[in-house]
Each structure stands twice: as C-alpha cells, then as structure tokens.
Amino acid sequence: MFQEFLNQFGTNTVGGLTAGAIYALVALGYTMVYGVLRLINFAHSEIFMIGTFAALFVVLQFGITAPTGLAMVGVLVMLILVAMAASGGAAVLLELAAYRPLRKRGASRLAALISAIGASFFLQELFKLVIIQPVFDKPGGNQIGSPRFLGRETLFSIGDTKVQLYHVIIVVSAIIMMIVLDQTVTRTKIGRGIRATAQDPETAVLMGVNIDVIVRMTFLLGGAMAGVAAVLYLGAYENTKFDIGFLLGVKAFTAAVLGGIGNLRGALLGGFALGLLENWGAAFFGSTWRDVIAFTVLVIILMFRPTGILGESLQRARA
Amino acid sequence: MRPKLVRLGGIAAAGMAISLGLAACGGGSGGGKGGEGATELTIGVMGDLTGPDRALVIPPANGAELAVEEYNKKNPKVKVKLKRYDTQGKAEQAVNQVNQAIKKDKIAALIGPAFSSESRAVNPILQTNKIPSVTPSATATDLGKSGWKYWHRVVANDDAQGPQLAEFVLRTAQPKKAFMLSDQGEYGVGLAKSVGDTMKAKGVQIAEDKVDAQASDVSSTVAKIKSFQPDFIFAGGYYSFTGKMLKQIRDAGITALYASGDGSVDPALVDAAGKEQADNVVLSCACKIPFKSTATELKTFADAYKAKWNTDPLIYGTEGYDAANAILKAIEAGATTSEQINEKLKATDFAGVSKQIKFQENGEIATSLIYVYKVTKGEISLLGEADKAALQ
The missing domain is CATH 3.40.50.2300 (Response regulator)
Known part of the structure; x- marks a missing residue:
C-alpha cells in the first residue's frame, strides 16, 4: 500500500493541485458572501454550472478545436471573460431575485438559506428542462462533452510524473485570479466597503457605505470567480451537465470552511489542501475512501482550529 | 378541470370496454x-x-x-x-x-x-x-x-455477459495484467466482479478500483492504473461514467485495450470520451445492434x-x-x-x-448469445458473437 502510494505520489499531487485550484476559485464565492452577509449561498454551485455552459456555448459556436500557442491564450482569455460575465451576471440576478426581497423585509437567515436551496433547484431544472435541449441539441439530462481547448503537451517530467500544459495553466490562472481579487478587496474603494460591511454592517451604513451596492458587488465578484473556475473545469475535464455544480459546490464549500470561511487566502489554501488530501487518501486506501479521508481530516482540523486553518477574517487581517 | 375530464373519460372508456367485452362474449368480433x-x-x-x-x-x-x-x-x-x-x-x-x-x-x-x-x-x-x-x-x-x-x-x-466477455478478451488479446474499474453502483460493480473472477481463474493478475460516478477529478484512479501497467482495463458502469474514465485514461497516455458492458453500448460513449480517445475499445451486450453492419x-x-x-x-x-x-x-x-x-x-x-x-421450457432463449462490438476512432461496429468473433 505504501509503495503504491509512493509510486503514484507525483501524479496524485499534480492532479490534486489542479482540482484544488478549481475548488479554491469556487470557494471564493462562498467565502465572500458568507463574510459579508453571513449567508451560505447554496445556489453558488449553479452559478458555476452556468459558467461551464456559457463557455461551452462559445467553444461550440466558434468551432474551437485544440488551439495552440498564442491562439490558445487568446481563446482562454475570451472564454474567461464570457464565463465571468455570465456567472457574475447570474449571481447578481440571483441576489436580486432570491435574497434581496428577503433582506429588505428583515427575514431571518434561515429563510434566506431555504431561498438559496430553492434557487439552486430552480436553476438546475431550468437548464435540464428548458435551456440545454434547444441550445446544445442534446437531451437536457445528458453529460455534454466539450472539444479540447487546453493543450495536453507535457512540459516537464519529475521522475515519471508528467506535468502537462493544462495543469500549469489551471494552477497559474487560479493564483493570478486570487491575487487580483485579493488586491481588489484590500486596495479599492469597493473593497474597503466590502471589508467594512463584513466587519459591522450597521456602522458601515452610518459611515456612508451603500450596502445594496456592496452586496451586489460581492455577488458579482464571487460569481466572476466561479466563471473562471468553470472555464478551467471545462478545459480540464471536458464535459458538463446540469447538476455538475452539486458535488463540486459541496467540495468548494468544504474548502472554504477548511481554510477559514470568510477568509480569501484561506479559500485558496483550503482548496489546494482538499484537492491534495482527496488524491493522497484515494491512493492510500482506494477511491471508495476518497471522501471519507478528506472529510475525516476536515473534522480533525476543525477540532483544533474551529475557525479553519487561517481563521475567519475577511474583515480583520490584511485580506 | 382537467383531472375531472380525464376521470369522466376513463369512466366512459371503461363503460365502452365493458359493453364491447360483453359483445365479444356474445360471439361478436369487436x-x-x-x-x-x-x-x-x-x-x-x-x-x-x-x-x-x-x-x-x-x-x-x-x-x-x-x-x-x-x-x-x-x-x-x-x-x-x-x-x-x-x-x-x-x-x-x-x-x-x-x-x-x-x-x-x-x-x-x-x-x-x-x-x-x-x-x-x-x-x-x-x-x-x-x-x-x-x-x-x-x-x-x-x-x-x-x-x-x-x-x-x-x-x-445477466449471468452470461461477464464470463463471455472475459473469455473473448482472453482468447483474442491474451492479457497478463487486468485492471477492473467500476462505478459504485450494483450493476457496474457486479459486472466488473464477474469479468475479474473469470480472468483471475485463468491466472490473470487483477487489480481494481471503484470510483464515485459523480466525481469529476479521477486523477488518483488514473495514477493507480498507470502504475499497475495493465494490458487490459474493464470498466463497469453506464456510458457517462465509462466514457469519462476512458477519456482521462487515454489522455494520461494509457493505450491498453479498454472494455465495458451493455450500459456503454451507445454512441453517447463517444460523446463523453471524445473521438480520438474512443479507440481500442471493446463493448459487450446481450443485444445485437446493426450499427453499419453489411450482413444481409x-x-x-x-x-x-x-x-x-x-x-x-x-x-x-x-x-x-x-x-x-x-x-x-x-x-x-x-x-x-x-x-x-x-x-x-x-x-x-x-x-x-x-x-x-427458440425458447427453453422456462421461457429463456435457447442459446445465451453475447455480442461484442469494437470502437475504433469513435466508430462503433459489430464484431459478432463473443465465442466466435475475432478482434481485428
């Protein structure tokens, strides 16, 4: 068992980091909304799903197949912009339709949670029953494959571990987006508003922060990150489905909690940690145990650090 | 409104049926x-x-x-x-x-x-x-x-499929090391076990892994297959799962013969795996699908x-x-x-x-035939009966 683990260590680490980067980007959306509204946005997984379909639509419309070099970078940037717009836009609409009316009437957080679950089902069924069939000409419940747009060339090998182009693109893109978001929250006016609202919404209002704008921006930023994640996901696994967000959403939420919910850098750390744990655990005990291992470690970490590895700190620390 | 109408319709129909039935009993031909x-x-x-x-x-x-x-x-x-x-x-x-x-x-x-x-x-x-x-x-x-x-x-x-597919592969490809892959459902696990047991009895070295069919990242399983270096891989499950696995296995540079059962005999397998990756694949089914066969x-x-x-x-x-x-x-x-x-x-x-x-006494078909199919560059074609067909 141990020998096997060592043999596969390299490949599992590369795979774990790739999956972890995607978890991390989706986790950002959970973490930001939680930081600002103390609400778990269960429909965030569907925001991600919408991003995958937006990207797939563009790939199919333009007949993109296996671009190389600069063309690939161009395609990637275009897809990311489209998916960011689609997911970000959907997140803003979601906030407008499912959360704002409740918030305005001072409903409890529990009501918003139920509304989130409802919105999640609504969006899934909307894609399954109404949108997919006419747009993609495949039955709505089917898995839909995507042509390749991220290269599979081997860049370098460590031992017999091959690091392929798409691994690097995904991890690097995730880290870049992470830095951009981090800087947005630390350095811009909107970012200051977000941090102020997270710290103390009432005082923030008294200080002249427009809460509605801040909440909308939070959803927009979180949704846009899910859009980036969606493009990277589609590039890596090359298929999507109406319920693709569900399991990934659970994992991303876990990553957010693991890193410290409400903490942006924690989301990144949590994402990578969960991706690696899953793969290492699966190599050691078999894939059937994959989630058991990952979640056992989660429980142990939360026992010693109840607020996650880096703690809850959208408001406090520099992030 | 609608349920009521339907119910009324149902009563009317039932009434008609009864009267028709009576007529039939009376020697009519309705x-x-x-x-x-x-x-x-x-x-x-x-x-x-x-x-x-x-x-x-x-x-x-x-x-x-x-x-x-x-x-x-x-x-x-x-x-x-x-x-x-x-x-x-x-x-x-x-x-x-x-x-x-x-x-x-x-x-x-x-x-x-x-x-x-x-x-x-x-x-x-x-x-x-x-x-x-x-x-x-x-x-x-x-x-x-x-x-x-x-x-x-x-x-x-169902008893016929696993052993016959295993025998077919043993006869035509003579694998030494076989990897049994399955989703975690009853159908996929059962079929993989039946294929694996038949091969094990013939001295083939077997390794296995079960994967959550919903999981998107299967790189750890692919790593496991890669380090085992099998010359045959069987995947038990439905086409969305077996297709997804096939894609990632081929992308990792594993070219071993890949096989699956009746849940995967569908052009949607090629959709899920990709044309390039859906190659060197064998499928088995109790069903006989013509595809582009030229048999009369x-x-x-x-x-x-x-x-x-x-x-x-x-x-x-x-x-x-x-x-x-x-x-x-x-x-x-x-x-x-x-x-x-x-x-x-x-x-x-x-x-x-x-x-x-031709039926047996208990209603089963007289000969339990299993058919094998081959997928080459995304095209599925019928090879023939598992006990006779050759793997070109």
Missing part, C-alpha cells in the same frame, strides 16, 4: 382478446417510453411496431393492432398499465415489460390472466427462475427501420422486432387466443434478426 374467429387482435408493448431511460425502450418499441406494420401489409386473416404502454420505468406504473391493457384493451399478448423490476411486478398479473409475454430487454437472471408459464425473453440473461438480415432490418423512423436502430431494436415477430408468427399460424399464442410460442423456432428465436 374485442381484442377475441376468441375463435376474431379478425383483429391487440398486442401491447410496455416500457419506459417517456422517462429517464427511454433511450433503452424506444428502439425495441419502434422495432416491434415495424414488425406489426410488415405483418399487416401481408393482408393476414387476423390483423394486429399494437398499443404502447408507458411505465416511465416505474414498477407501480407498470402494474396500472398492465391492468388497463388486460381489462380495457384486452391484449392478446405483451411485448415487454422492458425492465426487470417492471417484469417482477407485472408477470404475476399476466400469469393469472394467462397472457403470454416476450421481453426484448429485461435481463435479470431471477426472472427465468420464477416458474412463470407465460413468460419468454429473446436476450441472454441486419442491413435489411436497419434500412426498413431507418425508412420508418428516420433514425438508426439502437439498443434492443432488433430484439423488439424479434419479440414482436415471435408473437406475430404464432398468430399467423392460426392462434387467435392468448392461450393458443402461448402454446405456439413453445414451439417457436425461426431465424430472427438478432438470433435464432
């Missing part, structure tokens, strides 16, 4: 179940026609309808009407439908039900009413052991099917056609009651499109 001297019989075809698994049921239903149409064109003494009964894949719905079929439509025989769970629920009712059934696609082994006297099927049961009987059937339905016959299409023909030949030979059809079915022996149609 009712489907007929009796001596009937000029038209109704037979049913039952299965999931609108539910999630309709892709498995629509081809056999269409095949059956084609058979009935061809039969009626011959201007036989007794014409046949085919009626479709939709179960949406649910056993309780199947029971409702079969009751309606017997009481209202007075079916003389039934093609189906399509699935094993439906068959378990429906067949006891058919036995009580002495109505023969021929299923094109229910493959659970226990159905043949239920002692039903009016039940038949035109496909091999398959081509004739496929052309007629395409002309009528404007699509190629997929899974269980030929079996639906053969199941209908088994019943139609009984009627052609002069059977006009359910009981007579059942008697004639016992003696049935003709060359169907899928295979020789």
Whole structure:
C-alpha cells in the first residue's frame, strides 16, 4: 500500500493541485458572501454550472478545436471573460431575485438559506428542462462533452510524473485570479466597503457605505470567480451537465470552511489542501475512501482550529 | 378541470370496454382478446417510453411496431393492432398499465415489460390472466427462475455477459495484467466482479478500483492504473461514467485495450470520451445492434427501420422486432387466443434478426448469445458473437 502510494505520489499531487485550484476559485464565492452577509449561498454551485455552459456555448459556436500557442491564450482569455460575465451576471440576478426581497423585509437567515436551496433547484431544472435541449441539441439530462481547448503537451517530467500544459495553466490562472481579487478587496474603494460591511454592517451604513451596492458587488465578484473556475473545469475535464455544480459546490464549500470561511487566502489554501488530501487518501486506501479521508481530516482540523486553518477574517487581517 | 375530464373519460372508456367485452362474449368480433374467429387482435408493448431511460425502450418499441406494420401489409386473416404502454420505468406504473391493457384493451399478448423490476411486478398479473409475454430487454437472471408459464425473453440473461466477455478478451488479446474499474453502483460493480473472477481463474493478475460516478477529478484512479501497467482495463458502469474514465485514461497516455458492458453500448460513449480517445475499445451486450453492419438480415432490418423512423436502430431494436415477430408468427399460424399464442410460442423456432428465436421450457432463449462490438476512432461496429468473433 505504501509503495503504491509512493509510486503514484507525483501524479496524485499534480492532479490534486489542479482540482484544488478549481475548488479554491469556487470557494471564493462562498467565502465572500458568507463574510459579508453571513449567508451560505447554496445556489453558488449553479452559478458555476452556468459558467461551464456559457463557455461551452462559445467553444461550440466558434468551432474551437485544440488551439495552440498564442491562439490558445487568446481563446482562454475570451472564454474567461464570457464565463465571468455570465456567472457574475447570474449571481447578481440571483441576489436580486432570491435574497434581496428577503433582506429588505428583515427575514431571518434561515429563510434566506431555504431561498438559496430553492434557487439552486430552480436553476438546475431550468437548464435540464428548458435551456440545454434547444441550445446544445442534446437531451437536457445528458453529460455534454466539450472539444479540447487546453493543450495536453507535457512540459516537464519529475521522475515519471508528467506535468502537462493544462495543469500549469489551471494552477497559474487560479493564483493570478486570487491575487487580483485579493488586491481588489484590500486596495479599492469597493473593497474597503466590502471589508467594512463584513466587519459591522450597521456602522458601515452610518459611515456612508451603500450596502445594496456592496452586496451586489460581492455577488458579482464571487460569481466572476466561479466563471473562471468553470472555464478551467471545462478545459480540464471536458464535459458538463446540469447538476455538475452539486458535488463540486459541496467540495468548494468544504474548502472554504477548511481554510477559514470568510477568509480569501484561506479559500485558496483550503482548496489546494482538499484537492491534495482527496488524491493522497484515494491512493492510500482506494477511491471508495476518497471522501471519507478528506472529510475525516476536515473534522480533525476543525477540532483544533474551529475557525479553519487561517481563521475567519475577511474583515480583520490584511485580506 | 382537467383531472375531472380525464376521470369522466376513463369512466366512459371503461363503460365502452365493458359493453364491447360483453359483445365479444356474445360471439361478436369487436374485442381484442377475441376468441375463435376474431379478425383483429391487440398486442401491447410496455416500457419506459417517456422517462429517464427511454433511450433503452424506444428502439425495441419502434422495432416491434415495424414488425406489426410488415405483418399487416401481408393482408393476414387476423390483423394486429399494437398499443404502447408507458411505465416511465416505474414498477407501480407498470402494474396500472398492465391492468388497463388486460381489462380495457384486452391484449392478446405483451411485448415487454422492458425492465426487470417492471417484469417482477407485472408477470404475476399476466400469469393469472394467462397472457403470454416476450421481453426484448429485461435481463435479470431471477426472472427465468420464477416458474412463470407465460413468460419468454429473446436476450441472454445477466449471468452470461461477464464470463463471455472475459473469455473473448482472453482468447483474442491474451492479457497478463487486468485492471477492473467500476462505478459504485450494483450493476457496474457486479459486472466488473464477474469479468475479474473469470480472468483471475485463468491466472490473470487483477487489480481494481471503484470510483464515485459523480466525481469529476479521477486523477488518483488514473495514477493507480498507470502504475499497475495493465494490458487490459474493464470498466463497469453506464456510458457517462465509462466514457469519462476512458477519456482521462487515454489522455494520461494509457493505450491498453479498454472494455465495458451493455450500459456503454451507445454512441453517447463517444460523446463523453471524445473521438480520438474512443479507440481500442471493446463493448459487450446481450443485444445485437446493426450499427453499419453489411450482413444481409441486419442491413435489411436497419434500412426498413431507418425508412420508418428516420433514425438508426439502437439498443434492443432488433430484439423488439424479434419479440414482436415471435408473437406475430404464432398468430399467423392460426392462434387467435392468448392461450393458443402461448402454446405456439413453445414451439417457436425461426431465424430472427438478432438470433435464432427458440425458447427453453422456462421461457429463456435457447442459446445465451453475447455480442461484442469494437470502437475504433469513435466508430462503433459489430464484431459478432463473443465465442466466435475475432478482434481485428
């Protein structure tokens, strides 16, 4: 068992980091909304799903197949912009339709949670029953494959571990987006508003922060990150489905909690940690145990650090 | 408003059926179940026609309808009407439908039900009413052991597939190390175990892994396969899972022969895996699908099917056609009651499109044939019977 683990260590680490980067980007959306509204946005997984379909639509419309070099970078940037717009836009609409009316009437957080679950089902069924069939000409419940747009060339090998182009693109893109978001929250006016609202919404209002704008921006930023994640996901696994967000959403939420919910850098750390744990655990005990291992470690970490590895700190620390 | 109307309609229909039934008993020729001297019989075809698994049921239903149409064109003494009964894949719905079929439509025989769970629920009712059934696609082994006297099927049961596929691969590819991969469902795990056990008994070194079919990242499993360096990989599960695995396995540079069972015999496998990756793949199925076969009987059937339905016959299409023909030949030979059809079915022996149609005492098909298919660069083609075919 141990020998096997060592043999596969390299490949599992590369795979774990790739999956972890995607978890991390989706986790950002959970973490930001939680930081600002103390609400778990269960429909965030569907925001991600919408991003995958937006990207797939563009790939199919333009007949993109296996671009190389600069063309690939161009395609990637275009897809990311489209998916960011689609997911970000959907997140803003979601906030407008499912959360704002409740918030305005001072409903409890529990009501918003139920509304989130409802919105999640609504969006899934909307894609399954109404949108997919006419747009993609495949039955709505089917898995839909995507042509390749991220290269599979081997860049370098460590031992017999091959690091392929798409691994690097995904991890690097995730880290870049992470830095951009981090800087947005630390350095811009909107970012200051977000941090102020997270710290103390009432005082923030008294200080002249427009809460509605801040909440909308939070959803927009979180949704846009899910859009980036969606493009990277589609590039890596090359298929999507109406319920693709569900399991990934659970994992991303876990990553957010693991890193410290409400903490942006924690989301990144949590994402990578969960991706690696899953793969290492699966190599050691078999894939059937994959989630058991990952979640056992989660429980142990939360026992010693109840607020996650880096703690809850959208408001406090520099992030 | 609507439910009320439907209910009223139902009552009216039931009323009509009763009066028709009375007329039939009085020596008329209206009712489907007929009796001596009937000029038209109704037979049913039952299965999931609108539910999630309709892709498995629509081809056999269409095949059956084609058979009935061809039969009626011959201007036989007794014409046949085919009626479709939709179960949406649910056993309780199947029971409702079969009751309606017997009481209202007075079916003389039934093609189906399509699935094993439906068959378990429906067949006891058919036995009580002495109505023969021929299923094109229910493959659970226990159905043949239920002692039903009016039940038949035109496909091999589940016990046949795993061992026959394993034997085929052993004979044609002589693997030394085989990797058994499966989703975590009953069907996939069971089939992988059956293939693995057969190979192990012949001295092949086996490793295995079970993967959550929903999981998107399977890199740890791919790493495991890679380090085992198998020359054969079997994947148990449905096409969305086996296709996804195939894609990632090929992308990791593993070129070993890859095989899967009847849950993957679908062009959607190629969609999920990609054309380039769907290569050097073998699929097995108790069903016989023509794809682009040039064999005369398959081509004739496929052309007629395409002309009528404007699509190629997929899974269980030929079996639906053969199941209908088994019943139609009984009627052609002069059977006009359910009981007579059942008697004639016992003696049935003709060359169907899928295979020789001849039943055992318990209703099982006489020869348990498994067919193998090959996928090359995204094209699926029929190789032939598992015990004879060669792997080109």
